[in-house]
Amino acid sequence: MTTDYQGRKRDEADEADEENVPLSQVSKRRKLKNEDVKDESESDDESLASIFKKKSKEKLKKVKLEEKDEDATADGKETVKKVTKTSKKVKKEKKTVKDESEQDQNDEEEENGEYKWWENENEDDSIKWTTLKHNGVVIPPPYEPLPSHIKxxxxxxxxxxxxxxxxxxxxxxxxxxxxxxxxxxxxxxxxxxxxxxxxxxxxxxxxxxxxxxxxxxxxxxxxxxxxxxxxxxxLTSQEKKQIRLDREKAEEKYKFCELDGRKEQVGNFKVEPPGLFRGRGAHPKTGKLKRRVQPEDIILNLDKDAPIPEAPEGHHWGEIRNDNSVQWLAMWRENIFNSVKYVRLAANSSLKGQSDYKKFEKARQLKDHIDAIRKDYKKQLKSEVMLERQKAVAIYLIDVFALRAGGEKSEDEADTVGCCSLRYEHVTLKPPNTVVFDFLGKDSIRFYQEVEVDKKVFKNLKIFKRPPKQPGHQLFDRLDPSTLNKHLQNYMPGLSAKVFRTYNASKTMQDQLDLIPNEGSVAEKLLRYNAANRTVAILCNHQRTVTKGHAQSVQKANDKIKELEWQKIRLKKALLQLEPERLKKNPAYFEEIEDMTKEDEAEIHRRIIEREIEKYHKKFARENDKRKFEKEELLPESQLKEWLDGVDELKKQYKEELKTGVVELKPTMNTVEKIEKQIERLDNRIQTNSIQLKDKEENSQVSLGTSKINYIDPRLTVVFCKKYDVPIEKIFTKTLREKFKWAIESVDENWRF
CATH class of the missing domain: 1.10.10.41 (Yeast DNA topoisomerase - domain 1)
Structure with missing residues (x-):
């Protein structure tokens, strides 16, 4: 059976790409049919060198030019010759030192297998690569008919x-x-x-x-x-592992490409298999057939001297291109939305890193223009021209409430809207200045907020809703994203609603992080970081439905905390067994012993015993699977029985302990000092787990990942970790650490967005 690995996760990468381009280009991208498609990426006015300047390993010697010479002739020609000669010598020396420095850096990068693009100067944004070699894409296997009796x-x-x-x-x-x-x-x-x-x-x-x-x-x-x-x-774990290894071996050659002589990882190198489109929310196209993509539908992009990957037997590639102004390696058009799918480099590649860097730098540039933009739109709220008023209100909503720009939808697309496509029924006005927004945003996620707005904005919205307008009519009937985008670009090249969202998300995160005190445990600091992240996610309306396993996960976390508390109470009981007089000296320290009932203890014992039995059964099966796979002698049933006999002994011990109240600890825990240290460790674990549980519950309906990865400048997270001594691994996974390596290595704790 062929699985659908698009389905529920509707190619977010392509949607994100669409948001990265100026609004005026969005409609053009959607209308693309069969003409040539070029990779559209934002141009950056500021070169990487303006932020990251390469440091030379050797200091240039200063050469003092003598303007006078005792042997100079009267007309000064000899002096000019000497100065010119000395100047040339200086230039030559500078060039030599620079070349040596660059060579040293290149040698170091080659030795470490790393390419630190953020330390390079004079990157040409129009040319993405000089040489590009890759092995094409993985095509889904042909359909295998069902057995004759299955119909x-x-x-x-x-x-x-x-x-x-x-x-x-x-x-x-x-x-x-x-x-x-x-x-x-x-x-x-x-x-x-x-x-x-x-x-x-x-x-x-x-x-x-x-x-x-x-x-x-x-x-x-x-x-x-x-x-x-x-x-x-x-299938046994070993059989599953072998299948996975075989698959990875077959796909290995597609995972990497050679870009300008460097080995770079490829992202989505698999062509989507056919299946039924699911879509999010009440999507009108749900259930439609995603047709099989044939090699003839695929365009490959590589340099003109690169060997062309071999197409599957009986097929040929649709086209071979040699376009070094784009980043994609392969592309094809899918049939559901007639949109283009790309195979690009992985998130940790140099080109993707540069794209991310430029996106956040573009947002940072907005801070130099935001005051002027706000001053202008506040002034235009009173304009005599209705279009100007609509532009002013739209920019206000995009700026203050992080709305997306929105655009017209065809009848066969989901009824999702943004700012420019808001309709009469999406906005409810409550005097004197309260507005209720209620509409489906991107991915059919409901945007519902009751907010207070500027009184002039409220007055304008009231005007926009005047009769003869009624439900179904456009609120901004004279405005569209392209018009709005053209207006925004008068302030700053490449400015779009997407840039506003990135700017406001990062600025909000910066403001929230400034409020965090540098105190407490790592868990407490992470709780505050996530609270700041949550503020941004709410601003950007990054919601999620509570997962089916959330309640079970919370219950499991509560059980774990209760078990830790039981362990601590046991140790305190053992402490009193060693030194009974402690109870009179510090009765408050032992109060919690009475908080746990025998019923609670019995329930904890039952869970521990069940977990131990399950653990040994799994261990026995796992060991035998491994031995069977390696053709070794299997463990006898007596081994499992021996392990389970140990569990029976533990069960008897707990039963006796519950009956008598006398705690039997391990021989190693035989001193007061050891018991006290263990109690302290358990207190810390209880505190950490309680904080994590609180975090889990608070984030159950908010998607922190979307804002953290796509909207908050990753350098803010790096600054937080360096400033507050929080391991970066606690916030960024290994994949994200590779993706944002440029951010981790380029800023210190004093950097600000």
Whole structure:
């Protein structure tokens, strides 16, 4: 069965790319059909050298030019010759030292296998690379027909489908019990595309005419796919590991490319397999068929001297390009939205790093213009020209409430809106100056906020809603994103609503971090960092639904804290067994002993015993899987019994302890000092786990990752970690540390956005 690895995660990379370009270009990108598509990336007016200047390893010697010479002739020609000669000597010396410095750096980078692009000067933004070699893309394997006894049934009769149609029917059959497959819109779109494929393939093989979805029975297909899932689950860990290793070995050559002589990692090198589109929210295209991408649909981009990757047998590539003004390695057009999909370098590559850097530097540039922009839009709120008023209100909403610009949607797209596409019904006014926004934003996430606005803004919104306007009418009926974007670019090249969001997100984070005191444990500092991050996520409306496992996760965390408290109480009981007089000296220290009931203790004992039994069963199975795979002698059942006998002894110990109240500790815990140190450690662990639990609950409906990765300048996080002595690993995963290496290595604790 082919899986859909687009599905629920709708190619966020391409959507993010669209937001990175100026608004005036967004509509052009969406209207692209079959013309040449170029990689659009923001130009940067400020070279990387203005921020990161390369430091020479040797200091240039200062040469003092003598303007007078005893032997100079009367007309000064000899002096001029000497000065010129000395000047040339200085230039030559400078060039030599610089060349040696660059060579030293290049040698160091070659030795470490690193390319520190942020330390280079004079990067030409129009040329992305000089040489580019890669091995193409991974194409999904051809469809394998189902066993002859697994069929679609129509009106109770088995249907012999051609392979093309059987594959599409299988996509639905595999999803039969999901919420998607029960959605009438999903069913309608699937059935329509299924019939089209069936017609193109020549109809059914046994003459049955399929006309109504309600008469189709996909049960046999569903049962077959479920059986395959169960068989996959039965694979041992070693068998699963071997499958993964075999897959990684086959894909290894596609994971890296050679860019200007350097080895760089490739990002999404796999072509999406066919499947049924899911979409987010109430998407009108949910259920439509994502058709199989053939090699003939794919354009490869590499340098003219690079060997062309071999196409799958019986196929050829659609086109080979040698365009070094773009970053992509391969591209094709998908059929759902007729949009272009790219294979690009990975997030930790030099080109992607430079793109991220330029994005955040562009946002930083806005701080030099924001006062003028705000002054102008406040003035234009009283303009006699309605278009000027609408522009002023739109920029106010984008600036203050981080709204996206928005744009017109076609009927077959989800009804999501932004600032310029707000309709009458999306805004409710409550005098004197309260506004209620209620609409579906990007990814069909509801934007609902009740906010207070400037009184002039409120007055203008009231004017925009005057009759004859009614529900369904555009609020900003004279404004569109391209007009707004053209206006914004009068202040700063490349300025767009996206830049406002990045600027306000990073500025808000900077302001929030300034309020954090440099005190407390690492866990407490992380809690405050996440609170600051959460403020930004709320500003940008980065919401998420509470996960299905959230309640279970919270319960597990509470159980862990309670178990730690039990361990601490046991130690305090043991302390009293060693020194009973301590109770009179410090009764408050031992008060919590009475807080835990015998029922609570018994429940904790039960959980520990169950966990130990499960642990040894898994260990036994894991060890034997490994031995079986390596063709070694299996562990006997007696070994498992020996481990479980140990658990039985622990169970008896706990039972006796519950009955008598006498604690039996390990022989190593035989002194008061050791017990006290362990109690202190447990106190710290309880505090840390309690903070993490609070953090988990507060972030259950807010997506911190989106703002942290895409909107907050990563250098702010680096500054926070360096200033507050928080390990960067606590905030950035290994992948993010590689992605933002330029940020980690380029700033100190005094840097400011």
């Amino acid at each position: 679609l049934y129509y009106d109770g009769k088995p249907v012999d489908l051609p392979p093309e149609a059987e594959e599409v029917a299988g996509f639905y059959g595999a999803m039969l019990e999901t919420d998607h497959a029960k959605n009438p819109v999903f069913q309608k779109n699937f059935f329509q595309d299924f019939l089209e494929v069936l017609k193109t393939a020549g109809g059914t093989k046994n003459g049955i005419t399929i006309e109504k979805f309600e008469k189709c029975d996909f049960t046999k297909m569903f049962d077959y796919f479920e059986l395959l899932k169960e068989e996959k689950k039965k």
